[in-house]
Amino acid sequence: MATAVANADPARLRHLIEREAAKAGFDCVAVTTPDAIPKAPGRLQQFVAEGQHGSMEWMAETVARRGDPKTLWPEVRSIIMLGMNYGPDQNPIAMLGQKDRGTISVYAQNRDYHDVVKGRLKQLAGVFAARAGAEVKVFVDTAPVMEKPLAEAAGLGWQGKHTNLVSRHFGSWLFLGSIFTTAELVPDAPEPDHCGSCRACLDICPTQAFPAPYRLDARRCISYLTIENKGPIPHEFRKAIGNRVYGCDDCLAICPWNKFASVASEMKLVARDDLRAPALDHLLTLDDLEFRTLFSGSPIKRIGRDRFVRNVLIAAGNSCDPDLAARCTALLADASPLVRGAAVWALAQLLPAAEFARLRARQSETDAEVRSEWDTAA
Template sequence: MRTSISDASKLRALIDREARRAGFDAVAVTTPDAIPLAPGRLAEFVADGFHGSMDWIAETLERRGEPTALWPQVRSIIVLAMNYGPDHDPRAVQAKRERGAISVYAQNRDYHDVMKGRLKEIAGKIVARAGGDVKVFVDTAPVMEKPLAEAAGLGWQGKHTNLVSREHGSWLFLGTIFTTAELVPDTAEDDHCGSCHACLDACPTDAFPAPYRLDARRCISYLTIENKGPIPHEFREKIGNRIYGCDDCLAACPWNKFAQAASEAKLAARDDLREPPLADLLQLDDAAFRSFFTGSPIKRIGRDRFVRNVLIAAGNSGDLSLAGTIRTLIGDASPLVRGAAVWALSRLVPDSEFAERAIAALKTESDEAVKNEWLLALPNPIESHA
């Protein structure tokens, strides 16, 4: 859709005005051909297996790397950002081992719900002013939002692979509006990481094989959210009390010193999710889990995966008072929960008690993965299981 210079200028002014009114902290424009290197980098990420079990990334390679493959009619891409910066260092809770550490972005309403309605409102006003067509995307569609945001000038992809802004640090939610309107693109942002590698050094599991490259299979966010199976043994102690996601690489970024805490009330953390007691979370059955996490992104991983995460944190806590609830969870209906409970219990009770429970459990346990957890955790497998 051809747009005159005057009309394009007026349309851009409307977009900027409506974006601010809707609570977005930054907005910029780019073109669908502005990320020519992104497809190759994404293909390399998948070829190396760094995507782990996230098969949808491999399945949508073409559409994800080329905006016009997703929607051939797109002429301009509007990228909008919303600051969700915390008002404290989110890593402080890691010293409170009896409590869970939840990633900042998940401490309140699902940002998809917060942003998508507002993007649709802005998109509707674009169509009302300029005609044409629009499509709105927030994270769940095969859109490479971070490279597009960099091309639009909102920031740059840091060595931790997340977007970094000189105004907002590493704390930005991103959304896009694809439009058939032709808008003047903004200038791409330069990389300002320099020689800094604070984010890489902060990673507890060494998930960055090189700057600007992430092996998701080693990332705590992947392990606690996307991973559907047991947490691999090599990462369990390193996870500490992180029960949903990990903010360490984001929080370590020096550019955060320029970021303001999110002022949007709907993005403020729920008090009960800032530092929730592990003892309470271990007792969540499916109904209680769904009720407690209504409207939260945490709800999407389901009760079993979440309690699995909490059990790993419990095993790392050294809190003997949690052993009673963990003993109960050894009989949980979910093999995923039972396996994690075995590991947690092995870390908190005397070897003699654990060996007795293992011998009894191995007589009735039907799941091979759970059996293996018992056998691996036995203090003296040969004598105890004789």
């Protein structure tokens, strides 16, 4: 096998990669080396040391492995970075004005991209390994791989001031995956930063989650608050969340480079009609079975029904629609304290003060955190 790799023609290997990547549905491909991101480990360490990862302990636990691809696989010689376009067919920011509807991040409006991208990576890696006589390993997001710095080093784009990858050809809308291989491939040149003086992504953030350009405080990020955060959403951010029930696309959608973006061609990544702007009225009625049925195959399923309904209740409270009060009142009897607490806040926003006070007088809440919600709302 070692002889086959050594004798492989780099130009033919590159042609093979590009051809098979296109067949597998990838929109761009480039190559880098495992030692191409020397500054990334220090930035990650600072991020974790300052606590800006919030409750994502898995980030702190994998700092060493994330910082150096060779700690994941010492034999890796080249890293093939691939991007799959998931560009939306409408501006996500426009959905924020529909107060009676929930806004779901573009990436979660259909199939879980982890499954889609990983399946295609395996397909491509299998062909490449057989033809190149090389060993391969594939990674998508959940593995401790710093995909964005590696993609920048490979030339797929650059990490913008919002810390996400920006492409001159696809804007903000690229799912990333990587193939680690023992094959010696010719690396591509890195992509320079093209943000210039623009700070649109920083200024649009509803919760001011960027303490400085190129730095994110996840604890203030709506994507973190509605997805990774397992507890109640801090009061200071609830109004800013608006009708976002899963994630946030503001900093991605506002990027001027999206003028070059195109709509996703992979049908599994095109938004489902029922997830474009689902009615809050319906989402407030979901029990666990209905939640798992509605979001079967979706990344939303991962956070579970209680966290999702918590988010929907925050959106309901921000809707200014008193017709949702009955749905919220029913959830005061929910089995989950997380849901009950969010229902209290929503009702405090939707009901007249006197009516809310009468409702409170009838409650006999046993959970301390939910009682605190009542006291805070009073």
